Amino acid sequence: MHLAHLRLRDFRNYVRLDAEFTPGFHLLLGGNAQGKTNILEAIYLLATLRSFRGVGGAQMIRHGAKGYFVGGTVVGQAAAEIKAYWSAKERKLSLNGTPVRRLADYFGTLRAVVFCTEDLQLVKGAARGRRRFLDLLLAQTQPAYLPLLLRYTQALRSRNALLKQPSVEEAQLASFTQELVTLGMQLMEARRALVPKISPLARLAFRRIAHDQDELKIDYAPSVKGDFAVALANSRPRERTYRTTLVGPHRDDLALVVNDHDAEAFTSEGQKRTLAIALKMAQAEYLTGIHGRPPVLLIDDVMGELDAHRRAGLLPLLNQARRTGGQVFMTCTEENWPQELGSELTRWQVKGGTLEKAPSSD
Numbered sequence: 613m614h615l616a617h618l619r620l621r622d623f624r625n626y627v628r629l630d631a632e633f634t635p636g637f638h639l640l641l642g643g644n645a646q647g648k649t650n651i652l653e654a655i656y657l658l659a660t661l662r663s664f665r666g667v668g669g670a671q672m673i674r675h676g677a678k679g680y681f682v683g684g685t686v687v688g689q690a691a692a693e694i695k696a697y698w699s700a701k702e703r704k705l706s707l708n709g710t711p712v713r714r715l716a717d718y719f720g721t722l723r724a725v726v727f728c729t730e731d732l733q734l735v736k737g738a739a740r741g742r743r744r745f746l747d748l749l750l751a752q753t754q755p756a757y758l759p760l761l762l763r764y765t766q767a768l769r770s771r772n773a774l775l776k777q778p779s780v781e782e783a784q785l786a787s788f789t790q791e792l793v794t795l796g797m798q799l800m801e802a803r804r805a806l807v808p809k810i811s812p813l814a815r816l817a818f819r820r821i822a823h824d825q826d827e828l829k830i831d832y833a834p835s836v837k838g839d840f841a842v843a844l845a846n847s848r849p850r851e852r853t854y855r856t857t858l859v860g861p862h863r864d865d866l867a868l869v870v871n872d873h874d875a876e877a878f879t880s881e882g883q884k885r886t887l888a889i890a891l892k893m894a895q896a897e898y899l900t901g902i903h904g905r906p907p908v909l910l911i912d913d914v915m916g917e918l919d920a921h922r923r924a925g926l927l928p929l930l931n932q933a934r935r936t937g938g939q940v941f942m943t944c945t946e947e948n949w950p951q952e953l954g955s956e957l958t959r960w961q962v963k964g965g966t967l968e969k970a971p972s973s974d
């Protein structure tokens with residue numbers, strides 16, 4: 613699949629942008645603060661309806677404008693036309709001219725994997741980021757997962773609201789608990805099944821980039837080890853103090869282990885960076901395996917941060933995307949663009965919220 617057309621209105625520093633993209637490799641070149649990352653952010657937004665910078669819609673509206681518009685044409689088995697408008701008052705999302713009612717119907721229209729500096733939080737940050745990583749991958753591969761996750765979140769919210777009441781009606785709590793357990797067990801099952809599939813992919817990617825013998829292992833670290841219903845019952849006394857649901861998949865984590873030690877505590881900065889990239893490569897390779905086609909790769913600054921040795925480890929993934937008709941968008945400042953990418957690429961010049969095709973010779 614590839615993004616054939618991108619249209620922006622009042623998005624970040626873009627007043628208006630209309631660009632056509634072929635499959636293949638696109639290099640977005642420009643100085644700092646010109647709008648390179650903003651383009652990747654817009655493409656990622658079309659794919660996931662979120663910013664990879666972890667901000668809400670308001671921040672993406674161009675200063676002084678009322679709302680942003682991001683639209684695109686995705687060419688896969690068929691062509692799909694996406695239109696997304698966001699303002700404080702109004703949100704609109706349509707697919708081929710029809711308003712999207714269920715997000716599950718929308719997901720999968722455009723699949724993207726982003727490599728960005730924020731990825732470091734997968735290793736250094738809180739469990740939430742790692743849960744998101746798992747959830748996104750499951751949503752990108754199993755149509756039933758996102759609705760399940762949304763229902764669980766809703767059930768959790770209701771149960772927590774009940775726990776906050778001055779006096780909790782036990783019969784009502786029991787019925788909320790039942791629902792939470794049913795949905796929660798399915799979530800945990802999906803996550804438990806996924807992790808062993810991505811762990812070997814991440815391990816290989818890690819070794820390929822790090823060029824050493826370090827062993828990466830990823831384990832599912834569920835909040836509940838045994839029976840969810842029993843764990844909830846056991847936590848009931850503590851719930852009376854904290855007035856919130858203390859155990860369940862909303863507290864799950866992913867354990868990252870390098871050479872049998874916890875990665876967060878025992879790896880260098882460079883290793884953490886490598887690990888974050890390896891996780892994203894695993895995501896991309898898993899998606900390629902499941903769907904038979906690579907996702908769109910969005911690579912922000914990452915190459916510039918790696919030494920030439922480590923960059924070489926990333927090249928096979930990029931070449932594979934190229935070989936299989938995928939699409940890659942990569943940002944670089946003029947000085948640090950990796951020459952080893954070769955000449956089979958489309959270069960774009962990004963300047964002050966404009967995008968122009970640059971001459972192809974180098």
Ligand SMILES: Nc1ncnc2c1ncn2[C@@H]1O[C@H](COP(=O)(O)OP(=O)(O)OP(=O)(O)O)[C@@H](O)[C@H]1O
Pocket residue numbers: 623624625626642643644645646647648649650651671672673674675943945962
């Ligand atoms: N909501 C907004 N409205 C207008 N301008 C914005 C908005 N949000 C960000 N910008 C501006 O967009 C510009 C480009 O941002 P972007 O992050 O895309 O730069 P970049 O080209 O990736 O730079 P760098 O090489 O430093 O990463 C910045 O100058 C920023 O101030």
Ligand SMILES: [Mg+2]
Pocket residue numbers: 648649650912913943
């Ligand atoms: Mg940037």
